Amino acid sequence: MKAWVVRRLGGPETMQFEDVDASAPADGMVRIAIRASAINYFDALMVAGTYQTKPELPFVPGVEISGEVESAPAGTAFKKGDRVTALLDSGGLTRGGYAELADAAPTTVHRLPDAMPFDDGAAFTLTYQTAWFGLHRRANLQPGETLLVHAGAGGVGSAAIQLGKAAGATVIATAGSDEKTALCTSLGADHVINYKTQDFAEEVKTITGGRGADVIFDPVGGDVFDRSTKCIAFEGRIVVIGFTSGRIPQAVASHVLVKNYSVVGLHWGLYSRRAPELIPVANAALMDLYAAGKIKPLISARVPLAQAPTALERVASGKSIGKILLLI
Numbered sequence: 001m002k003a004w005v006v007r008r009l010g011g012p013e014t015m016q017f018e019d020v021d022a023s024a025p026a027d028g029m030v031r032i033a034i035r036a037s038a039i040n041y042f043d044a045l046m047v048a049g050t051y052q053t054k055p056e057l058p059f060v061p062g063v064e065i066s067g068e069v070e071s072a073p074a075g076t077a078f079k080k081g082d083r084v085t086a087l088l089d090s091g092g093l094t095r096g097g098y099a100e101l102a103d104a105a106p107t108t109v110h111r112l113p114d115a116m117p118f119d120d121g122a123a124f125t126l127t128y129q130t131a132w133f134g135l136h137r138r139a140n141l142q143p144g145e146t147l148l149v150h151a152g153a154g155g156v157g158s159a160a161i162q163l164g165k166a167a168g169a170t171v172i173a174t175a176g177s178d179e180k181t182a183l184c185t186s187l188g189a190d191h192v193i194n195y196k197t198q199d200f201a202e203e204v205k206t207i208t209g210g211r212g213a214d215v216i217f218d219p220v221g222g223d224v225f226d227r228s229t230k231c232i233a234f235e236g237r238i239v240v241i242g243f244t245s246g247r248i249p250q251a252v253a254s255h256v257l258v259k260n261y262s263v264v265g266l267h268w269g270l271y272s273r274r275a276p277e278l279i280p281v282a283n284a285a286l287m288d289l290y291a292a293g294k295i296k297p298l299i300s301a302r303v304p305l306a307q308a309p310t311a312l313e314r315v316a317s318g319k320s321i322g323k324i325l326l327l328i
């Protein structure tokens with residue numbers, strides 16, 4: 001089978017397109033013929049060796065896929081031909097999603113509803129689960145509150161806008177270009193701010209009559225986190241999602257105290273180890289919202305597997321909108 005292999009750490013161009021021996025799956029694993037594989041920002045960090053998870057070399061990157069079951073161990077709920085999504089542990093050469101085949105642990109495999117195409121299936125799990133846990137579990141977002149979503153045209157940001165609206169919040173979204181802010185409006189944001197040309201903290205104060213945002217969803221970090229502390233409401237919650245700006249900010253404890261706000265972290269992957277029972281609950285809620293037409297993954301490009309390095313570079317440089325999919 002064809003797969004993109006990382007043999008040395010570096011930029012997306014260091015990946016090699018190889019014929020990989022797809023010998024039988026390891027015991028207990030479900031083998032999946034991949035139809036669509038989502039590119040995530042952290043894939044680039046993993047390829048560069050700067051992500052918190054560091055697979056042993058060589059490895060195939062990519063963790064989020066949809067496809068058809070080729071084989072499944074006896075006793076699991078799956079059989080050949082089932083349409084599924086899966087989250088992969090991008091460890092060995094048959095465990096990453098930038099490939100024609102992958103092997104997944106049965107607990108990470110879920111059947112796709114008939115009405116959900118492979119594209120939406122591949123783009124759904126990580127972004128919506130992250131946004132759902134961030135907004136509901138960590139920030140306890142309430143109807144009528146004001147939610148500020150940074151990088152609203154990105155993968156997790158676009159999901160957070162839709163989930164914020166579905167939860168009855170007023171949503172303000174920031175993005176780094178007018179094209180991206182227009183997209184945030186089309187996703188349902190009530191107010192949009194180009195944070196490259198406007199001071200978003202001042203804008204948020206104006207929009208909220210000086211009160212600030214009750215919940216701030218921040219995948220960017222750096223200066224964006226620092227300015228967020230200037231427009232967080234009394235008893236507000238800043239949810240730390242990621243650091244695409246490249247700088248990990250420092251929360252100032254005295255400021256947290258004098259303004260009565262909270263800084264809460266979200267590491268979604270940890271839930272699968274510490275509280276796995278919560279994930280199907282979120283999944284059921286998300287599937288209901290999808291079926292009701294309230295959420296729909298923002299997919300800006302679908303490219304053949306052979307073009308993975310260019311597509312990953314686009315995501316890593318912040319030029320992408322929503323999700324880019326590799327189609328197999």
Ligand SMILES: NC(=O)c1ccc[n+]([C@@H]2O[C@H](COP(=O)([O-])OP(=O)(O)OC[C@H]3O[C@@H](n4cnc5c(N)ncnc54)[C@H](OP(=O)(O)O)[C@@H]3O)[C@@H](O)[C@H]2O)c1
Nearest residue numbers: 041151154155156175176219241242243244266267268318
């Ligand atoms: N905590 C968790 O459990 C969890 C789960 C999934 C993802 N994440 C993290 O969430 C972050 C966003 O992921 P994503 O998949 O939504 O990424 P994405 O689709 O690539 O969006 C990231 C956005 O960040 C903005 N950005 C600002 N400065 C940037 C820079 N210097 N380089 C690149 N982008 C920059 C860009 O939007 P603008 O042009 O609008 O600024 C870009 O579109 C990543 O750090 C990822 O690791 C965390």
